[in-house]
Amino acid sequence: MKLSWGFVPTLKEDPSDAIMPSHKLMIRAGLVRPLAAGIYSFLPLGWKVAKKVMQIIREEMDAIGGQEFHLPALNPIELWEETERLRDFGDVIFRIKNRPLVLAPTHEEVICHIAKHHIKSYKDLPQIWYQIQTKFRNEPRPRSGVIRGRQFIMKDSYSLDASWEGLDKSYELHKQAYIKIYTRCGLKFFMVGASTGAMGGSASEEFMVESQYGEDTVVLCDKCGYAANTEIAQSNVPPAKRYPESQPLKEIYTPNVRTINELAQFLNVPTEILAKSLVYKHNGQPVLILMLGNDQLVEAKLLKALGGGEISPIEPEELKNLTGANAGSIGPVGLKNFKIIADNRLKDANNLISGANKDDYHIANIDMLRDVKVDGYFDLRKVEEGEPCINCGNPLRIINAIEIGHIFKLGTKYSEAMKATFLDENGQEKPIIMGSYGIGVERIIACHIEQNHDENGIIWDKSIAPYQVHLISVNTENPKVVEVSDKLYEKFNAEKIEVIYDDRLDVSPGFKFKDADLLGMPLQVIVSERNLKNNQIEIKVRKTGERILVNLEEVITEVKKMLEI
RNA sequence: CGGGGCGUAGCGCAGAUGGUUAGCGCGCUUGCCUUGGGAGCAAGAGGUCCCCGGUUCAAGUCCGGGCGCCCCGACCA
Incomplete structure (x- = not known):
């Protein structure tokens, strides 16, 4: 491609509303x-990168026996009612106004629909079906350029198995394929255990890229390798104590004390004997959640503990009506018509202090066994930096990360809802056991740029660079320079080396160099008057800045060597 | 969906207290000139000042409403 006619609109200045380097550079580099x-x-250059990423994905999916589909983005709304996900997705699903259709945010339903009609026997299994397709999600807040969009390209695949062992195998195949895909795309990434969320299923893992701009937080142990999303991460923090003797309950006057810190200070006690009460509504019913001290509640954990459904913090007014007190004075003792669940750290503890359900009062010496009717203990708390690793005790690290892929063991949630069944060896009807696996194509591109750029622009890995070589002619007033450059361009093309050629006659050398660095092709081949005098051509490595001079006749050979092709 | 910010030329922005013909840099067009790190000179083109309504002799500017975009939070399959 020649820049004299190619559509590559580069920008000298950063777009004003971009924060992330990848966002700025994807726009600036056209x-x-x-x-x-x-x-x-997607403009031509960006689409070329996307196609390369998709090709890598395709090759690795094919390598594990995946079969490529192309499923419709328009789905009948009934399909989504069958699995109740129309309700679960809520406003995130785009609805079509003049037909009973929705724009699909993912494709479990369509896959199930096909499987239901055409998978009849255990002999038809296993299957791995995938597609690379545009997904639609009405995100409440898109952000970070292409990283969270309302429309994005996703590779989604689905495994269909006759047994749970089969699912394990399909899951493992995907895991290995994903590792290859991200490695080939030149990404530094890691895996974490993750929450299955509303997708359901038994287990899931996420592929993550560390980034200060990441929307996820993950917990890492540098010693044993423990890695988990904070949505499910646990640590080895000590539980609250159980003293040999439970003191009698005692009401204490605590004027204007609202937070745990204020309470600890007012009573001059450690936060580890304070039980914090949070009230949520779960499917319309109030739930009291007890946390130890200043522990933060993880809503994803709460949702799991409650078995799914809808949760939201209770409105202050309703709280007052139900308990007679305001937030800050709520407690488990004497509370009626509330489901009460507690964090594991509070199990069997005694001599605790919590709210009295009366403003400005707390109750001391609460014994979880004696005084509270707990409906269950769960891990509900957020792990904090420096807490001991659940496996090895090493202090944990917490970082932000961007999710670039997610793999789920779904099980039979969808096949049961949609009656996608098969007959097993004994002629028994069984639901198909499913897995679901996703990769965000734009996120791979954006993360690659996050990890590979400098103050001048992008530094593409050759695996997904739009072009391998950026050919530049400087001193175009010299006909010899133009002639040699044109010939080199033809030669690169003949040799099937992808080349973008800055052949513009009216653009100064500095401008061309800046553009080349911004666009970030792995190699720059520079044809100039001063080097041509000695029959030499300059090759610059974008990544290192290293420059070498080679004889004109050796350019192609040298470039091939440097690109290892 | 809560909080904050912004909306003026393709892009980045300036336009106190209302007051002629709305500016600046970059980019764009034409000509001259220039060619190793985003050159220079000259002449140009380019505007629904986000939209609707109001106040006023007069609104980019003040008031009301709406829309859009960005950021923080909530949510995130």
Whole structure:
């Protein structure tokens, strides 16, 4: 491609509303343009990168026996009612106004629909079906350029198995394929245990890229390798104590004390004997949640403990009506018509202090066994930096990360709901056992740029660079330079080396160099008057800045060597 | 969905207390000139000042409403 006619609109200045380097650079280098919030147009250069990423994904999915589909983005709304996900997704699902259709945010339903009609026997299994397709999600807040959009490209695949062992195998195949895909795309990444969320299922893992801009927080142990999303992460923090003797309950006057810290200070006691009460509504019913001290509640854990459904913090007014007290004075003792669950750290503890359900009063010496009717203990707390690792005791680290892939063992949630069954060896009807696996294509591109850029621009890995070579002619007033450059361009093309050629006659050398660094092709081949005098051509490595001079006749050979092709 | 910010030329922005013909840099067009790190000179083109309504002799500017975009939070399959 020649820049004299190619559409590569580069920008000298950063777009004002971009924060992340990848967002700025994708726009400045002419890869994408915003159309609306969370909606981007891919321009030729960006689309070329996307196609390379998709090709890598395709090759690795094919290698594990995946079969590529192309499923419709428009789905009948009934399909989504069958699995109740129309309700579960809520406003996130785009609905079509003039037909009973929705824009699919993912494709478990369609896969099940096909499987239901065509998978009849255990002999038809296993299957791995995948597609690379545009997904639609009405995100409440798109952000970070292409990283969270309302429309995005996703590789989604689905495994269909006759047994749980089969699912394990399909899951493992995907895990290995994903490792290869991200490695080939030149990403530094890691895996964490993750929450299955509303997708359901028994287990899931996420592929993560460390980034200060990441929307996820993950807990890492540098010693034993423990890694988990904070949505499920646990640590080895000590539980609250159980003293030999439980003191009698005692009401204490605590004027204007609202928070745990204020309470600890007011009573001059450690936070480890204080039980914090939170009230949520679960499917419309109030639930009291007891946490130790200043422990933070993880809503994903709470949702899991409650078995799914809808949860939200209770409104202050309703809280007052139900308990007679305001937040800050709520407690488990004497509370009626509330489901009460507690964090594991509080199990069997005694001599605790919590709210009295009366403003400005707390109750001391609460014994979880004697005074509280607990409906269950669960891990509900957020792990904090420096707490001992659950496996080895080493202090844990907490970092932000961007999720670039997620793999789920779904089980039979969808096949049961949609009656996608098969006959097993004994002629018994069984639901198909499913797995679901996703990769965000734009996120791979954005994360690659996050990890590979400098103050001048992008530094592409050759595996997904739009072009391998950026050919530059400087001193175009010299006909010899133009002639040699043109010939080199033809030669690169003949040799099937992808080349973008800055053949513009009216652009100064400095401008071309800046553009080349911004676009970030792995090698720059520079044809100039001063080097041509000695029959030499300059090759610059974008990543290292290293420059070498080679004889004109050796350029192609040298470039091939440097690109290892 | 809560909180904050912004909306003026393709992009980045300036336009106190309302007051002529709305500016600046970059980019764009034409000409001259220039060619190793985003050159220079000259002449140009380009505007629904986000939209609707109001106040006023007069609104980019003040008031009301709406829309859009960004950021923080909530949510995130």
